[in-house]
Amino acid sequence: MTSAAGWGSVATVVLALAAQPAWAEGDVGQGEKVFNRCKVCHTIEQGGAPKQGPNLFGVYGNPAGTNEPGSLHSGKLEESGIVWDDATLTEFLAAPSGFISGVRMTFRLTREDDIANVIAYLKANSPGAQ
Ligand code: HEC
Helix, strand or coil: CCHHHHHHHHHHHHHHHHCCCHHHHCCHHHHHHHHCCCCCCCCCCCCCCCCCCCCCCCCCCCECCCCCCCCCCCCHHHHHCCECCHHHHHHHHHCHHHHCCCCCCCCCCCCHHHHHHHHHHHHHCCHHHC
16 A cells, blocks of 8 residues: 555545544434333323323423423422533433432433434434424
């Protein structure tokens, strides 16, 4: 390989990465699969009933605790004053009661890619965030 060809390959890789923002932002299709683990406590379709936790339609971009509360409602979400975005959801999903003291969501995600993907899925189901 000549050095000119080497630089050409680097440029190709940089262009390929720049053309794929989804690579860093999380994948909606993968996030839908991760969401199967949330369904025992959450619905996501518009007008879906709360379960233990609130329905999550439109949650991305909303202040915490905006949707109709579920059966394990603590009041801590609305007291927190948090607005759901990439940063707050990432921290919450990794450690719910560590991020908002007293919150009653006992489930957490440990893999960073699962978190990024499920956030992309929540965002795709939040018309206000498009
Ligand atoms: C074992 C039940 C359970 C599971 C599983 C669960 N949650 Fe929750 N979740 C809750 C409860 C209960 C609350 C409300 C807690 C409260 O009011 O203290 C909640 C709250 C939330 C909120 C805040 C909603 C709002 O209106 O501000 C988000 C976002 C959320 N969950 C996302 C998820 C995601 C994403 C998953 C799957 C990766 C998941 N949850 C899995 C029980 C669960």
